Amino acid sequence: MDTGRVEQIINNHRCEAGSLIQILLDIQNELHWLPKEALEMVREKLQVPMSRIQHTVTFYDAFSLVPKGRHEISVCMGTACHVRGASRVLEVVQTVTGIQPGETDPDMKFSLDTVNCLGCCALGPVMKINEQHLGKLVPDKAGGLLKKYD
Ligand code: FES
Secondary structure (H helix, E strand, C coil): CCHHHHHHHHHHCCCCHHHHHHHHHHHHHHHCCCCHHHHHHHHHHHCCCHHHHHHHHHHCCCCCCCCCCCEEEEEECCHHHHCCCHHHHHHHHHHHHCCCCCCECCCCCEEEEEECCCCCHHHCCCEEECCEEECCCCHHHHHHHHCCCC
16 A cells, blocks of 8 residues: 555645545545555544544445455446346446456456446446446447456
8 A cells, every 4th residue: 555645645635534535535546445554544644533434434335445446347227227238238347357246356457336326327328437437338339348448
């Protein structure tokens, strides 16, 4: 873990306890997960109880306490996407990445999850890779898109 980078993130928020969620989000974005050592640094610098930190990181889906891949894939399985073939898209994503929802591949390239709605139902089926929403997917298109990621 790059402790210098974590320290810099905390300092950017002036070690303010009121910025706890934003600090954790910034660390999550930087490291793709929240290692125990990072949470300890946050606790010490912000002077907040570890129980409050633990409650926050387990409450929000945006946080992960296990390592994630460089590219996080979320395949929407909500109703609007489901009726337009999301299951077939998910099958192709699983085949191309070699992982199931909830898993990360051994190279730490991809993490895969399913979600219930990505908020753009008219574009279904939809998946999100990192911060990019990809809509109107068909299985072949979804598989081809994944091959562009290193
Ligand atoms: S159901 Fe898939 S984006 Fe809403």
